[in-house]
Amino acid sequence: MDTVADPQLAAWLQEVRRGEAEEPSLERIRQLRLPRPRPAGPDVDQVRDVLVPSRVPVPCRLYRSSTEPQPVTVFVHGGGFVFGGLESHDRLCRRLALLAGTAVLAVDYRLAPEHPAPAAVDDVAAVLAWVAGGPGELGPVLPGTGLAGDSSGGLIAFLAARRLAGTPSQPVLLFLAYPNADLTLSLPSARAKGEGWGLSVRDLSFYLSQWVPDPSPGALAEFSPVHGFSVPGPASAVPTILATAEHDPLRDEGKLLADALAAAGGDVEYVPHAGLVHGFLTLDTVSPAARQAGDALLGQYGVSLRRVADGQALDGQRGC
Secondary structure (H helix, E strand, O other), X not given: OOOOXXXXXXXXXXXXXXXOOOOOOHHHHHHHHOOOOOOOOOOOOEEEEEEEOOOOOEEEEEEEOOOOOEEEEEEEOOOOOXXXXXXXXXXXXXXXXXXXXXXXXXEOOOOOOOOOOOHHHHXXXXXXXXXXXXXXXXXXXXXXXXXXXXXXXXXXXHHHHHHOOOOOOOOOEEEEXXXXXXXXXXXXXXXXXXXXXXXXXXXXXXXXXXXXXOOOHHHXXXXXXXXXOOOXXXXXXXXXXXXXXXXXXXXXXXXXXXXXXXXOOOOEEEEEEEEEEOOHHHOOOOOHHHHHHHHHHHHHHHHHHHHHHOOOOOOOOOOO
């Protein structure tokens, strides 16, 4: 029997299931991009928009929880590669800044279908390169840049870190929350949890077809860390915290990516979450269990960011 973390999350799932009949479409994507009311996030010391110079300038938003020097985390939002942005993840970025003690630079990367892959990866890589140059717009910062992403943002972050491996722009730590890692959606959890658990595999498959329009195995494999290309070896691997949720279609691919990184000699902390669903970091106002798990995970990331920036290893405690 499937056990959900708390009654509030169970009630939320019932609401979600009542609305899953609508077929995915370009019109539905347009609707998902429309502004809508969202619960306000906690106050932080500073929030301001920044335009990162690049061949295609990248809009970003900087969050600082202190005027003292802080490490910087580049944050990559989720949204199926086709929606989401600075507003959808504003509350999460504020929580990340406060709970992890980091300045957060959220990236408003280009979305599909107008900008298919690898445009989003290009944008994140450009932001990381800019941050590595030590721009004054960030305020006082500490050495060592973290890179975090949830869901599709987790995959985009991973691909950007892989591209920058061995360069001065490479982040010192990756934080991947329930990331996409297999664009074929062929693992058991995608079948077992594909409908009725908050992330529809039917919808996700349509979104993926917008991000990678070529459906050939070779094209999908090009963007799938666990289905087609080898992960970085220990010489270039970035220490990684990877979190999954029990009732998530992407659970198995997240676990497989963590295992692949560890097998390649990487420093990995795998953090599974029983009873929770995809997107739990943004469900803190819905479910006390999601809020508690998210707070712990964001705090853990902050501690680890300082550890690796000081040249230490992660704690090395891996879930199963």
